[in-house]
Amino acid sequence: MTKYYPKAGYKGDIYIGSTRIAGGATWSYSGSTRAMQETDEFNDEIKTDIPLQITGGEVTITGNYLMSQDAGQQLLKTKFDDGSQITDLKLYLSVTDSIYMTPDSTTTPASYATVTNYDNVTHDKSGIGTFTCTFKISGKMKPTY
Amino acid sequence: MTDLFTAIMMRYNAAALSGSLTGLYNTQAPQDAVSPYCVFQLISDDADWTFSENVENCLLQFNLFSDESSPAEICTLFDLLKDAFDFHELTIDNYETIYMVRENSNLTRIEDVWQYNTTYRILLGEL
Numbered sequence: 001m002t003k004y005y006p007k008a009g010y011k012g013d014i015y016i017g018s019t020r021i022a023g024g025a026t027w028s029y030s031g032s033t034r035a036m037q038e039t040d041e042f043n044d045e046i047k048t049d050i051p052l053q054i055t056g057g058e059v060t061i062t063g064n065y066l067m068s069q070d071a072g073q074q075l076l077k078t079k080f081d082d083g084s085q086i087t088d089l090k091l092y093l094s095v096t097d098s099i100y101m102t103p104d105s106t107t108t109p110a111s112y113a114t115v116t117n118y119d120n121v122t123h124d125k126s127g128i129g130t131f132t133c134t135f136k137i138s139g140k141m142k143p144t145y
Numbered sequence: 146m147t148d149l150f151t152a153i154m155m156r157y158n159a160a161a162l163s164g165s166l167t168g169l170y171n172t173q174a175p176q177d178a179v180s181p182y183c184v185f186q187l188i189s190d191d192a193d194w195t196f197s198e199n200v201e202n203c204l205l206q207f208n209l210f211s212d213e214s215s216p217a218e219i220c221t222l223f224d225l226l227k228d229a230f231d232f233h234e235l236t237i238d239n240y241e242t243i244y245m246v247r248e249n250s251n252l253t254r255i256e257d258v259w260q261y262n263t264t265y266r267i268l269l270g271e272l
Contacts, residue, residue: 003198005270008244010232 011094014061014072016079016086021072023064023131027091029101030057032140056137059091059113065121065129076118076133085112089135097145104142111139146187149203149269152235153185160229165222166209180212180258181222188264199271201240204248209261216252219259223250230265243268 014021035052067073079086087110092100103111117134150171157169167179172186188204207226211219227247234242250263 001197003241003270003272005198005200005241005243008246008268010244010246 007094007097007099011092011096013090013092013095014063015088015090015092015100016072016075017088019072019075021061021063021076022070023066023073024061025063025130027059027061029059029091029137029141032057032137054140056111056140058116059089059135059137059141060132061091061135062130062132065123065131067119067121067131073131076115080115080118083114085114085138086135087112089113091141099143099145101141101143103137104140106142107139109139111137111141113137146190148238148240149187149201149205149235149267152237153205156229156233156235160225162222162225162229165225174210178210180210181218182210183222183226184208184210200243201267201269201271203267203269204264205267206262206264209259209263211259212257213259214257216254216259219252219261223252223261223263226261226263235267235269237269239272240269241272243270 012027014024014027033055035055036049037052038047039050040047067077087103087105090100090102103113105111113135115133116136117132120132121129123129154169157163163169165181167182168174169183169185170178172184174182174184185205185207188206191202193200193202209219209222209226211222213219230245231247233245235245245265245267248264248266250261253260253262
């Protein structure tokens, strides 16, 4: 039986298209959520639910703040300002193995990410400047490998 | 662990580091080893298990030795050691290298011999 192991964190990365978001240190995806509606009523002993729509969730990336030096971080601002529907966001688990999560193009309509919060910066005298950027996922992300 | 030691030696022989050392020895160098040389030693191997997979979490230490008066040679060797092993995916029979990361290093000089001691954490998954 073939056995599989998770990828080491340092093999990850963050790209929009071919532009790397330099300084990236973590990414997280909240995952899709299926809304459920309770359908039980008086005298029902057991609660029952029916499935409703799927919500795409959020992607959050954090890292070292390099806005003045890095084209990737500057691209986040551009995408925020114009409200782009980003279809080529790539959250890598392993760059060398080309394993990543990206908006699912097979949904109808095709999924995309939108920057909803950028330049969320913390700078502390005893540390280094860090940033957080948030994307709203319309549709869902899917793993590609 | 024979498989790990073999993989370490294979990587050493393929890397530029081997061209700058007289030898790489497992745990103990011979008395007549010629400077500069390197000794590696398995410090620890902690086994871990999931429901279906076995993992070996190893600490491996490399000790570089140089009898030059200047630290220049041993610092160059340290750079070559990093080039050879930092984040390297060891090719090991029956195992997958999940990661190989350098954890800490220290430079010291004892009885006119420079020593650069470097520890790597290696996580291996049994196939």
